[in-house]
Amino acid sequence: QEDQQLTQLIIQLYTMETFLYESLCKAAQSQDESKIKNLGPFACALRAILHGNTDVPDKVAYRGLLLDKQEFDYFKMASKANEKIKLQGFTSASADKEYAMKALLRKYRDHQEKIPVMVQIFLQQNIDTFEADSGACSQFHLTEKEIVLLDGMAFRFASAIHRQDGRVQQMNLIQL
Numbered sequence: 001q002e003d004q005q006l007t008q009l010i011i012q013l014y015t016m017e018t019f020l021y022e023s024l025c026k027a028a029q030s031q032d033e034s035k036i037k038n039l040g041p042f043a044c045a046l047r048a049i050l051h052g053n054t055d056v057p058d059k060v061a062y063r064g065l066l067l068d069k070q071e072f073d074y075f076k077m078a079s080k081a082n083e084k085i086k087l088q089g090f091t092s093a094s095a096d097k098e099y100a101m102k103a104l105l106r107k108y109r110d111h112q113e114k115i116p117v118m119v120q121i122f123l124q125q126n127i128d129t130f131e132a133d134s135g136a137c138s139q140f141h142l143t144e145k146e147i148v149l150l151d152g153m154a155f156r157f158a159s160a161i162h163r164q165d166g167r168v169q170q171m172n173l174i175q176l
Helices: 001-015 019-029 033-050 067-082 097-110
Strands: 059-067 093-094 113-122 129-131 148-149 152-159 170-176
Touching: 001 033, 001 148, 019 033, 033 097, 033 129, 033 148, 059 067, 059 148, 067 097, 067 113, 093 097, 097 113
Parallel strands: 152 170
Antiparallel strands: 059 093, 059 113, 093 148, 113 170, 129 148
Protein backbone atom coordinates (compact mmCIF):
# COMPACT_ATOMS: atom_id res chain seq x y z
CA GLN A 1 0.00 0.00 0.00
CA GLU A 2 2.80 2.46 0.85
CA ASP A 3 4.60 1.55 -2.39
CA GLN A 4 1.40 2.15 -4.36
CA GLN A 5 0.89 5.56 -2.72
CA LEU A 6 4.51 6.53 -3.41
CA THR A 7 4.17 5.40 -7.05
CA GLN A 8 0.99 7.46 -7.44
CA LEU A 9 2.65 10.52 -5.89
CA ILE A 10 5.72 10.32 -8.16
CA ILE A 11 3.57 9.92 -11.29
CA GLN A 12 1.25 12.70 -10.15
CA LEU A 13 4.17 15.10 -9.63
CA TYR A 14 5.43 14.31 -13.12
CA THR A 15 2.01 14.74 -14.80
CA MET A 16 1.08 18.00 -13.01
CA GLU A 17 2.87 20.11 -15.64
CA THR A 18 5.12 21.68 -13.02
CA PHE A 19 8.80 22.54 -13.46
CA LEU A 20 9.70 18.83 -13.06
CA TYR A 21 8.46 17.74 -16.49
CA GLU A 22 10.25 20.49 -18.39
CA SER A 23 13.39 20.38 -16.23
CA LEU A 24 13.79 16.61 -16.63
CA CYS A 25 13.35 16.85 -20.40
CA LYS A 26 15.82 19.71 -20.82
CA ALA A 27 18.42 18.09 -18.56
CA ALA A 28 18.19 14.77 -20.42
CA GLN A 29 18.28 16.33 -23.88
CA SER A 30 21.25 18.56 -23.08
CA GLN A 31 22.87 15.90 -20.86
CA ASP A 32 23.29 18.55 -18.17
CA GLU A 33 25.09 16.68 -15.38
CA SER A 34 24.76 19.65 -13.02
CA LYS A 35 21.06 18.72 -12.61
CA ILE A 36 21.81 15.22 -11.31
CA LYS A 37 22.12 16.33 -7.68
CA ASN A 38 18.64 17.92 -7.66
CA LEU A 39 16.67 15.97 -10.28
CA GLY A 40 18.52 12.64 -10.10
CA PRO A 41 16.59 11.10 -7.19
CA PHE A 42 13.25 11.93 -8.81
CA ALA A 43 14.43 10.59 -12.19
CA CYS A 44 15.64 7.37 -10.52
CA ALA A 45 12.28 6.90 -8.79
CA LEU A 46 10.40 7.52 -12.04
CA ARG A 47 12.69 5.12 -13.88
CA ALA A 48 12.10 2.42 -11.23
CA ILE A 49 8.34 2.76 -11.72
CA LEU A 50 8.46 2.63 -15.53
CA HIS A 51 11.22 0.08 -16.14
CA GLY A 52 9.70 -3.31 -16.84
CA ASN A 53 6.12 -2.27 -16.05
CA THR A 54 3.92 -4.68 -18.00
CA ASP A 55 0.61 -4.21 -16.19
CA VAL A 56 -1.15 -2.56 -19.13
CA PRO A 57 -2.14 -4.41 -22.33
CA ASP A 58 -0.97 -3.42 -25.84
CA LYS A 59 -1.74 0.22 -26.60
CA VAL A 60 -1.52 2.77 -29.36
CA ALA A 61 -0.40 6.18 -28.15
CA TYR A 62 -0.09 9.52 -29.94
CA ARG A 63 2.35 12.38 -29.52
CA GLY A 64 2.38 15.62 -31.48
CA LEU A 65 5.76 17.09 -32.36
CA LEU A 66 6.88 20.35 -33.89
CA LEU A 67 10.05 19.68 -35.85
CA ASP A 68 12.41 21.98 -37.66
CA LYS A 69 13.43 20.99 -41.21
CA GLN A 70 16.65 19.29 -40.05
CA GLU A 71 14.82 17.18 -37.43
CA PHE A 72 12.10 16.25 -39.91
CA ASP A 73 14.67 15.21 -42.52
CA TYR A 74 16.46 13.11 -39.89
CA PHE A 75 13.23 11.27 -39.03
CA LYS A 76 12.54 10.66 -42.72
CA MET A 77 16.05 9.28 -43.20
CA ALA A 78 15.80 7.12 -40.08
CA SER A 79 12.47 5.76 -41.29
CA LYS A 80 13.92 4.71 -44.66
CA ALA A 81 17.03 3.21 -43.02
CA ASN A 82 14.96 1.40 -40.35
CA GLU A 83 17.16 2.97 -37.64
CA LYS A 84 16.28 3.03 -33.96
CA ILE A 85 15.13 6.33 -32.49
CA LYS A 86 15.84 6.76 -28.77
CA LEU A 87 13.90 9.05 -26.49
CA GLN A 88 16.04 11.59 -24.72
CA GLY A 89 14.26 12.28 -21.48
CA PHE A 90 11.01 10.99 -20.05
CA THR A 91 8.04 12.03 -22.14
CA SER A 92 4.31 11.54 -22.37
CA ALA A 93 1.91 10.48 -25.06
CA SER A 94 -1.86 10.15 -25.12
CA ALA A 95 -4.05 7.14 -25.77
CA ASP A 96 -6.55 9.64 -27.23
CA LYS A 97 -5.63 10.62 -30.81
CA GLU A 98 -8.06 13.54 -30.89
CA TYR A 99 -6.61 15.01 -27.68
CA ALA A 100 -3.04 14.68 -29.04
CA MET A 101 -4.07 16.35 -32.31
CA LYS A 102 -5.73 19.29 -30.53
CA ALA A 103 -2.67 19.79 -28.29
CA LEU A 104 -0.39 19.75 -31.34
CA LEU A 105 -2.50 22.29 -33.22
CA ARG A 106 -2.51 24.61 -30.17
CA LYS A 107 1.30 24.52 -30.10
CA TYR A 108 1.54 24.94 -33.87
CA ARG A 109 -0.35 28.27 -33.75
CA ASP A 110 2.61 29.76 -31.87
CA HIS A 111 5.34 28.04 -33.93
CA GLN A 112 4.23 28.02 -37.56
CA GLU A 113 7.84 27.92 -38.76
CA LYS A 114 7.94 24.29 -37.56
CA ILE A 115 6.57 21.18 -39.25
CA PRO A 116 3.67 19.62 -37.28
CA VAL A 117 3.93 15.85 -37.04
CA MET A 118 1.80 13.29 -35.25
CA VAL A 119 3.65 10.25 -33.98
CA GLN A 120 1.59 7.08 -33.68
CA ILE A 121 3.32 4.76 -31.21
CA PHE A 122 2.56 1.06 -31.03
CA LEU A 123 3.40 -0.08 -27.50
CA GLN A 124 3.50 -3.85 -27.27
CA GLN A 125 2.91 -5.09 -23.73
CA ASN A 126 3.50 -1.48 -22.64
CA ILE A 127 7.02 -2.32 -21.55
CA ASP A 128 8.61 0.63 -19.73
CA THR A 129 5.46 2.76 -19.64
CA PHE A 130 2.88 3.83 -17.08
CA GLU A 131 -0.71 4.66 -17.92
CA ALA A 132 -1.76 7.59 -15.72
CA ASP A 133 -5.46 6.75 -16.04
CA SER A 134 -6.75 7.58 -12.59
CA GLY A 135 -7.34 10.73 -10.57
CA ALA A 136 -4.72 9.54 -8.09
CA CYS A 137 -2.04 9.78 -10.80
CA SER A 138 -3.14 12.66 -13.03
CA GLN A 139 -5.58 15.52 -12.76
CA PHE A 140 -5.96 15.28 -16.55
CA HIS A 141 -6.73 11.54 -16.67
CA LEU A 142 -10.23 11.94 -18.13
CA THR A 143 -9.18 14.13 -21.07
CA GLU A 144 -5.53 13.40 -21.74
CA LYS A 145 -5.33 9.63 -21.14
CA GLU A 146 -1.62 10.11 -20.56
CA ILE A 147 0.98 7.38 -20.94
CA VAL A 148 4.40 8.15 -19.47
CA LEU A 149 7.32 6.78 -21.51
CA LEU A 150 10.71 5.82 -20.11
CA ASP A 151 13.82 7.89 -20.80
CA GLY A 152 15.95 6.10 -23.40
CA MET A 153 13.09 4.00 -24.80
CA ALA A 154 13.93 2.87 -28.35
CA PHE A 155 11.61 2.86 -31.37
CA ARG A 156 11.74 1.86 -35.01
CA PHE A 157 9.44 3.14 -37.69
CA ALA A 158 6.72 0.58 -38.40
CA SER A 159 6.83 -1.20 -41.73
CA ALA A 160 5.32 -4.31 -43.23
CA ILE A 161 8.63 -6.13 -42.96
CA HIS A 162 9.76 -4.98 -39.54
CA ARG A 163 8.91 -7.23 -36.61
CA GLN A 164 9.19 -6.55 -32.90
CA ASP A 165 12.87 -6.64 -31.90
CA GLY A 166 13.21 -7.22 -28.15
CA ARG A 167 12.41 -4.02 -26.28
CA VAL A 168 12.25 -1.88 -29.44
CA GLN A 169 8.76 -0.52 -30.05
CA GLN A 170 7.32 0.74 -33.34
CA MET A 171 5.96 4.11 -34.47
CA ASN A 172 4.58 5.90 -37.52
CA LEU A 173 5.26 9.53 -38.36
CA ILE A 174 2.34 11.37 -39.95
CA GLN A 175 3.01 14.83 -41.38
CA LEU A 176 0.03 17.15 -41.14
